Amino acid sequence: MDFRHLGNSGLQISEITYGNWLTHGSQIENDVATQCVRAALDSGITTFDTADAYANGKAETVLGEALKGERRESLEIFTKVFFPVGPDPKGKNDTGLSRKHIREGIDASLRRLQMDYVDLYQAHRYDRFTPLEETMQAFADVVRAGKALYIGVSEWSAAQIRAAAILARDLGVPLVSNQPQYSMLWRVIEDEVVPTSRELGIGQVVWSPIAQGVLTGKYEPGAQPPEGSRATDQSGGADMIKRWMNDDVLTRVQELKPIAADLGLSMAALAVAWVLQNDNVATALVGASRPEQVGENVKAAGVTLPAEALSRIDEVLGDVVTSDPDVVARSTPKQRFV
Numbered sequence: 001m002d003f004r005h006l007g008n009s010g011l012q013i014s015e016i017t018y019g020n021w022l023t024h025g026s027q028i029e030n031d032v033a034t035q036c037v038r039a040a041l042d043s044g045i046t047t048f049d050t051a052d053a054y055a056n057g058k059a060e061t062v063l064g065e066a067l068k069g070e071r072r073e074s075l076e077i078f079t080k081v082f083f084p085v086g087p088d089p090k091g092k093n094d095t096g097l098s099r100k101h102i103r104e105g106i107d108a109s110l111r112r113l114q115m116d117y118v119d120l121y122q123a124h125r126y127d128r129f130t131p132l133e134e135t136m137q138a139f140a141d142v143v144r145a146g147k148a149l150y151i152g153v154s155e156w157s158a159a160q161i162r163a164a165a166i167l168a169r170d171l172g173v174p175l176v177s178n179q180p181q182y183s184m185l186w187r188v189i190e191d192e193v194v195p196t197s198r199e200l201g202i203g204q205v206v207w208s209p210i211a212q213g214v215l216t217g218k219y220e221p222g223a224q225p226p227e228g229s230r231a232t233d234q235s236g237g238a239d240m241i242k243r244w245m246n247d248d249v250l251t252r253v254q255e256l257k258p259i260a261a262d263l264g265l266s267m268a269a270l271a272v273a274w275v276l277q278n279d280n281v282a283t284a285l286v287g288a289s290r291p292e293q294v295g296e297n298v299k300a301a302g303v304t305l306p307a308e309a310l311s312r313i314d315e316v317l318g319d320v321v322t323s324d325p326d327v328v329a330r331s332t333p334k335q336r337f338v
Contacts, residue, residue, distance in 0.1 A: 001044030002302045006282045007176035008201030009150060011119065013076050015276060015301045017047040018294065019207065019285035020059045030062055032290070037066035039291035043298040047076040049179075049205065049285055051124055052109050053083035060112035068114065077115060078205070080154060080179075081105035082124030083337060090338040097127035102138040106147050120205075121148035122179055126160045126332045136167040143173045152177030152205070157329040158192035165200045175202060177282065180328070182206035184215060184256075184274050184313060185244060185321055192325040194280045203282035206275050210286070210297075212241040214249070215271035217257055221247040248320055255316045259309055265299065272300035274313065 003012045018040040020033065040048070048067070050059050060079060067075065081102055084095040093100050106121060121142055127135060139151045151173060153164060161178055168175040178197055180189045182204065189204065197204060210216060218226060244250070253267075260270040272284050286297040 001046075001298065004282045005203070006120070006150070006205075007197075007203035009174070009176040011076065011150060011176070013047040013283050014045045015283055016043075016045055016272070016298050017049050017078070017205065017283040017285045018045050019049040019287050020063055021051070021054055021207070021285075021287060030065070033062050034066040035291045036288045036294055037063065039288070039294040041070070043295055044301075045294075045298065046074060047078070047283060049078040049207075050113075051080035051083075051122075052085045052105055052112075053080070053124065057085050057108070057112055060109055064113040064115065072115065076119040077113065078120040078122060078152075079109045079113070079118050080122040080124040081109070082127065092336070092338060095337045097123055097130050097135040097138070099134055099138040099141075102135070102142065106142050110147060117146055118148050120150045120152050120177060122152040122154050122177070123156070123164075124154050126153070126156050128332055128334070129336065132163055133167060136164060136171060140168070140171040140173040150176045152179060152202075154179035155181070155328065155331050156193075157332070158196040158325070159329075160332075161193065161202065162196055162200065165202065175200070177203050177205050179205040179207060179285075181208045182275050182278075182281070183209050183211045184271060184317060185211045185249070187321055187323045188325055188327040190278075190323065190325075193328060194278065198280050204278070204280050205283050205285065206281055207285040209275040209284045210268055210271045211244055214241060214244045215253060215256070215267060217253055217267040219245065219250050220254065221250040243322075252317050252320050256313065259312050259316070263303075263305070263309060265303070266296055268293075268296055269299040269303070270305075272297055273303040273305055274310075276300060276303070277305055277310065 002015045004015055006013050048063060050063050052060060082097060084090045086094060142148045156178060165175045180193060182189055260267050275281055275284050288294045
């Protein structure tokens with residue numbers, strides 16, 4: 001496993017991060033989830049990403065149980081706050097980035113994780129209904145209380161990141177990371193978010209480098225999705241994956257197979273290695289529903305893709321790539337969730 005600094009901070013994290021967005025506490029049984037975490041540790045992964053909203057808090061609980069007994073100083077634990085969590089009916093302050101929700105959110109996350117602190121606490125989305133000054137002051141207070149070591153954001157636009165970074169710097173708690181979606185097929189951060197982040201010393205913690213499984217090549221044009229795959233699971237991301245479930249995209253993805261074969265990589269490892277070629281990417285998030293999937297993804301660590309392969313990938317995918325930077329800004333929630 002290779003390691004990279006998270007932005008301009010002194011924190012080093014594994015190039016591959018194990019994330020439990022769609023699996024722990026929902027798709028797979030807890031014992032399998034624990035096996036996946038053990039496989040991640042065995043492969044050299046030390047960085048783990050979760051969020052309070054994943055499986056309504058269960059994902060944090062499962063991760064905490066799976067890591068029990070591990071040396072805390074040898075791990076980097078990331079979690080997030082924004083979306084509503086907890087029993088129904090939820091209250092009006094059970095969402096967003098108000099001081100109240102952030103303060104209550106970090107305490108609840110630490111209880112579920114059974115930890116005294118997290119290494120990185122992230123704003124899961126931008127909150128247009130709370131003053132940014134209030135949000136950044138609350139995050140700074142979390143750091144000063146020793147409950148988080150660093151702060152980051154997720155799916156924020158370049159302008160939002162810049163405004164937050166200025167406030168964070170004034171508060172003496174620099175912003176070190178952004179967690180965006182990024183893959184061969186989804187490149188919306190390249191034109192604005194990445195240049196702004198480089199300037200500000202912020203690194204990318206990228207999610208869905210395999211495009212929810214599409215870039216493994218298991219979905220074939222003109223064929224029904226495999227039984228039990230994400231594309232057939234309405235509770236596990238089928239809605240997100242549907243943007244790529246058309247014959248044009250799937251045909252282009254099949255044409256990537258010779259490139260992966262020439263490099264001695266699986267399609268999944270090629271996809272993960274591709275995002276790691278971007279020097280602003282600190283780590284690629286991967287998930288798993290089976291322990292063996294972890295080992296396959298980890299093969300991307302330390303891989304340098306030749307320029308010829310990168311050019312071939314661009315030629316094959318052509319105009320099926322999504323790269324409009326305005327997509328990032330449009331992802332900001334336009335209403336409260338409770």
